[in-house]
Amino acid sequence: MTETRYAEDVRLADLVARHDVGHLEQWLEQRPAYEIADEISRADQVTAGVCFRLLPxxxxxxxxxxxxxxEQQKILSAVRDQSFRDIVEGMDPDDRARLLGEAPANFTQRVLAGLSARERELTAPLLGYDAGSVGRYMTPEMVRLKEQSTVGEALERVRREGAEAETVNTLPVTDAGRRLIGVVLLRDLVLADPQDPLTGLVDPAHPRAHAADTAESAARLMQEANLLDLPxxxxxxxIVGLLTIDDAxxxxxxxxxxxxxxxxAASPLDGHYMSVGVVRVARSRVVWLLLLIIAxxxxAKVLQAxxxxxxxxxxxxxxxxxxxxTGGNVGAQAATGAVRAIAVGEVRPGDVIRVVWRECRVGFLLGSMLGAVGLLFAWVMVDDSGIAVTVALxxxxxxAWAAVIGGAMPLFARKVGxxxxxISAPLVTTFVDATGLIIYFLIARAVLGL
Amino acid sequence: MTETRYAEDVRLADLVARHDVGHLEQWLEQRPAYEIADEISRADQVTAGVCFRLLPxxxxxxxxxxxxxxEQQKILSAVRDQSFRDIVEGMDPDDRARLLGEAPANFTQRVLAGLSARERELTAPLLGYDAGSVGRYMTPEMVRLKEQSTVGEALERVRREGAEAETVNTLPVTDAGRRLIGVVLLRDLVLADPQDPLTGLVDPAHPRAHAADTAESAARLMQEANLLDLPxxxxxxxIVGLLTIDDAxxxxxxxxxxxxxxxxAASPLDGHYMSVGVVRVARSRVVWLLLLIIAxxxxAKVLQAxxxxxxxxxxxxxxxxxxxxTGGNVGAQAATGAVRAIAVGEVRPGDVIRVVWRECRVGFLLGSMLGAVGLLFAWVMVDDSGIAVTVALxxxxxxAWAAVIGGAMPLFARKVGxxxxxISAPLVTTFVDATGLIIYFLIARAVLGL
Structure with missing residues (x-):
């Protein structure tokens, strides 16, 4: 028996070293929990970590x-370990996804506890949280209250555990299965009678985020709902953690x-503006510039025609x-306004028609005023009424065209994901440039009879 | 005596009605405090309010x-009153400024207490806080602690007064003269021993803002220092109030x-993107468009030349x-990057030379790559090596020129206040357009020998 066990132990480490996720999963499926626990206890740290993370x-x-x-500690530290990270990075994306399914809440919180923000950022991906998800930014260091306590008991718990927590302003309240019931604010706890049951203070409608949600949407929700912490x-x-307002x-x-x-039309710099190197700055800008110059x-083709x-x-x-x-400027204004309105949640994808109709009228109004200026100016400059009328028209x-394009493009982009x-100002501008020239020469043909 | 008093009372109300700030000030200067108090008691609400606000x-x-x-209540409510607001609005800007010097902290807090955020916004200007200043956004509803209390006494005070306060997460600690010594966090208060003196918990280095500071700089300070409230x-x-993170x-x-x-190059809309009328949208955009079309x-002048x-x-x-x-795009990227870097505090006005030198190299790098594309493309299109070389050069x-202009203009703008x-992308683009054309034709002359 010991023989077989030993062989299996070796085989597990082997499978891990060979990144043979398929066989590992198969093996884990066939065993009862106590046997897996036993094998994990005997295995080295990294093997134990990999096996554990593969379990449903x-x-x-x-x-x-x-x-x-x-043994719990062994797995916890395995997940924080560099060699575990190396194993994960060496895997195929498919296997990696299987390995890094969402970890159990209890486990997640214990893995992340005590880590610095920087370490947490490195470790969170190993718990199955994608880049940009709430899981990457949350803190696991909170004081969790039990629903059946009194206010006094809850305050006692805050006093006992609060020093370790990143925040105690918001206190999640859970049932026996760690499920979030609601939150209590420290403020309300302090102001309430210690004899009262805690349940009276719990806000069950308090917004919450899922660890897999995008951090940006969670942060904007906090901003809109004026929350200091989001469970x-x-x-x-x-409950797996809290997103605090400073991280949001x-x-x-x-x-x-x-x-x-x-x-x-530039990528954001991943560093301080004054310290990022010239080549990296150029790289952040060049891709779009190349696309735009090709566009x-x-x-030039239009003009050649x-x-x-x-x-x-x-x-x-x-x-x-x-x-x-001028066309580019009008388009850029419309596009910038639409992009910001989408970002802060004032426009929804279904609003396309309304936005187009509005921008069309705005553009027409602007065009009429600018056209009047253009008419006057072109006349003075070239002393030719035909050209002046062409420019004004x-x-x-x-x-009108540029405003419609600028307003509509960000919404269409959003619609197709x-x-x-x-939809940057330069992209809109470049598009409006080419089409605007066609409009110009068609009008010139008609007015000047070319 | 009663006769004279009555006459003076009438005279005061008269001076107020005539907006005669000069005479009112003169009158107030000559009287001792108790006599002014007496007159204020006898005067109608608005007269009392105006006289009081004119006092140093x-x-x-x-x-x-x-x-x-x-009588205190009378003055407090006078300042919140519509007729007081009307008086103030009817005055010359000079007189208004004399009337609305900074009010005493105690008075400010009592005027603002109990008002809704909207009412506070209307009332704050009457207390001498300019548009965009911290005074317009702060809440006066806080729990102020005394420096010589114990932790237990402080907690007792929070329990007593906390229900009225907008926030108790941050508790300002003051000396006998209301001067801010530092702050205590509710969290630390809860975790500390009730017998301890409060002074041990006070953070005297906690950042603070002056009511006259701009709200934006105060808010960015809170963001950088991860503060929930700023005294x-x-x-x-x-102490006159707290700026809370949700307002920030x-x-x-x-x-x-x-x-x-x-x-x-548009003004921000003062309303929801989907509900602001077409004419107002056009108005928010037209001023810059007119300036830019004139620029x-x-x-056209360059091309005519x-x-x-x-x-x-x-x-x-x-x-x-x-x-x-393309020049416009490069300039827009550089300008946008520089403006954002200034907004989030990564660039200071003294960095002009470094920014220019860096952008010059970035622009040269970008130009070399784009020039290579342009050379190839122009050659294929017009089959003329001279024109192709002109385009590439x-x-x-x-x-390089556009990047320098785009990076430097926001910094210069900042320097001259x-x-x-x-310094919008369209502004940079328009400037780069005209100068770029001169560069183009000068190079064409040299290369093609025109």
């Missing part, structure tokens, strides 16, 4: 319960900085930068 | 002390929305939108 959630809870304190639960509503603020600031960078060749008209009336060329520039049409912030 | 700060404290509870003091370091967040969101709108006439070259080589016109568009120079967010 409910079995993992069971196995964890079978282990004694030392984070797993898919079974078991960092998430929002980073998201805004990213949106703003995207608006100018801009469209403008109208070269006959250009040769006939060279004066038409004079107004090209003014027309495309083009401004009216291009402004692209981040609307990708 | 230290005399106001003295007079307030002389008044009995009812707000008057110019004599007396609104300030930051509004500032960011404004910056983003400005980046596209864009420069591009080079009309001879254009007539000789029409093919040069074909690349104009591509060149100015122009891209290199224009990109203009909001750097005004």
């Amino acid at each position: 959630k409910d079995r993992a809870v069971e196995v964890f319960g079978e282990l004694d304190g030392n 984070v639960v797993d898919s079974e509503d078991r 603020l960092e998430v929002i600031e980073a998201a805004d900085t990213e949106d703003i960078a995207r608006q100018s 801009a060749t469209l403008t 109208f070269e006959g008209e250009l040769e006939e009336v060279t004066a038409l060329a004079i107004f090209i930068p003014l027309l495309v520039g 083009t401004l009216v049409v291009v402004c 692209i981040d609307p912030a990708v | 700060k230290d005399r106001a404290v003295e007079v307030f002390g002389e008044l009995d509870g009812n 707000v003091v008057d110019s004599e370091d007396r 967040l609104e300030v930051i969101e509004a500032a960011d929305t404004e910056d983003i709108a400005r980046q596209s 864009a006439t420069l591009t 080079f009309e001879g070259e254009l007539e000789e080589v029409t093919a040069l016109a074909i690349f104009i939108p591509l060149l100015v568009g 122009t891209l290199v120079v224009v990109c 203009i909001d750097p967010a005004v």
Whole structure:
């Protein structure tokens, strides 16, 4: 018997070393919990960690319960360990996903407890939380209250455990199965009568986030609902941590900085503005510039197509930068406004028609005013009423067109699942440039009879 | 005697009705505090309020002390009153400024207490807090602790007064003269031994803001220092309120929305994106568009100056939108990055030289890559090596130039006291357009020997 066990132990370590996730899973499926617990106790730290993380959630809870304190500790520290991280990184994405399913709440909290913010960020992916998810930003260090306590007992618990917690302003209240019932605010606890039952203070409607939700949506929810802390639960509503407002603020600031960078068709810098190297800055900007210059060749194609008209009336060329520039500005304004409105939640994808109709009227209004200025100016400059009328009419049409495109593109992007912030002002501008030139020469043909 | 008094009372009400601030001040200067208190007691509410607000700060404290509870209440409610607001609005800006000097902390807090956020916003200007200052956003409803209490006494006070307070997470600690010594966090109070003196828990280095500071800088300070509440003091370091994180967040969101709108050369909308009317949207965008179209006439002037070259080589016109568009994109990226870096505090005005040198190298790098693409593309399109080289060289120079302008303009704006967010991408683009065209034709002359 000992022989077989030993062989199996060796085989497990072997399978882990070979990244043979399939066989490991098969092996784990066939064994009862106590036997897995036994094998895990005998295995080295990394093998134990990998096996444990491969267990389905409910079995993992069971196995964890079978282990004694030392062995639990072994698995906990395995997940924080560099060699475990190396194993995970060496796996195929598919296997990695199987290995890193959502971990049980109890386990998650104990793995993350006592780690610094930086260590938590490194460890959270190993617990199954994707980049940008709430799980990456939450703190597990909170004081959890039991629903059947009195206010006095709860306060006693805060006094006992509070020094270790990252925050005690918000206190999650759970049932016997760690499921979140609601939260109590420290303030209410302090103001209440110690003899009262805790349940009277619990707010069961307090918003919560799932660990797999995006951190940005959770942070914006906190901002809207004026929350200092947001309780984070797993898919079974078991509490795993709290997202505190200072972390939420960092998430929002980073998201805004990213949106703003995207608006100018650059990627956000992953560092301090003054210290990031020249090459990295250039790299953050070059991809879009290359795409845009390729798109801009469209403008050259359009002009080449109208070269006959250009040769006939060279004066038409004079107004090209003014027309495309103005169209671009109107489009950029509309796009920037729409992207921000989407980011702060004022526009929903279903609003496309309304936005288009509104922007069309706004653009027409703007175009009429700018057209009047353009008419006057072109007349003074080239002393040719035909060209002046062409410029003015083009401004009216291009402004309406640019506003519609600028307003609609971010909404369409959102609808097809692209981040609307990708619809940058330069992208809109480049698109409006090429189409605006076609409008210009078609109007010129009609007005000047070319 | 009663006769004279009555006459003076009438005269005061008269002076107030005539907005004769000069005579009122003169009258108040000559009287001792108890006499002013007496006159204020006899006067109608609005007259009393105006007289009181005209007193220098230290005399106001003295007079307030002389008044009995009812009379104090009269002045407090006068300042919240519509007719007082009307009086203030009817005054010359100079007189208004004299009337609305900073009010004593004690008085401020009592005027603002019990008002809704909306009412506070309406009333704060009458206490001398300018638009956009911390005084407009702070809450006066806090629990103030005395420095010589014990932890137990402090907790008792929180229990007694906490229900009325907007927040008790942060508790300002003051000396006998209401001067802020530091703050205690509710959390520390709960965790400490009730017998301990409070002073051990006070953080005297906790950041504070002055009521006249801009709300945005105070809010960003809270974000950086991870504070839930920021104590707000008057110019004599007396506590007047707390800025809570939820209000700070609104300030930051509004500032960011404004910056983003400005980046596209629009004013921020003062309403929900979906509900603001078409004319108001157009108005928020038209001012900059008009300025920019006037600036864009420069591009037409430049092209007119080079009309001879254009007539000789029409093919040069074909690349104009591509060149100015790419230059504009590079400039917009640099400007957007610099504006954001200034907003989040990563760049200081003294960094101009470093930013320029860095952007110059970034722009040169970008220009080299884009120039290579441009060379290839122009060659294929017009089959003329001279024009292709002209386009490529122009891209290199224009990109470096645009990056420098985009990076430097926000910093210069900041240096001369203009909001750097005004240096919008469209503004940079328009500037780069005109100068880029000059660069283009100068290079064309040299390369093509025109």
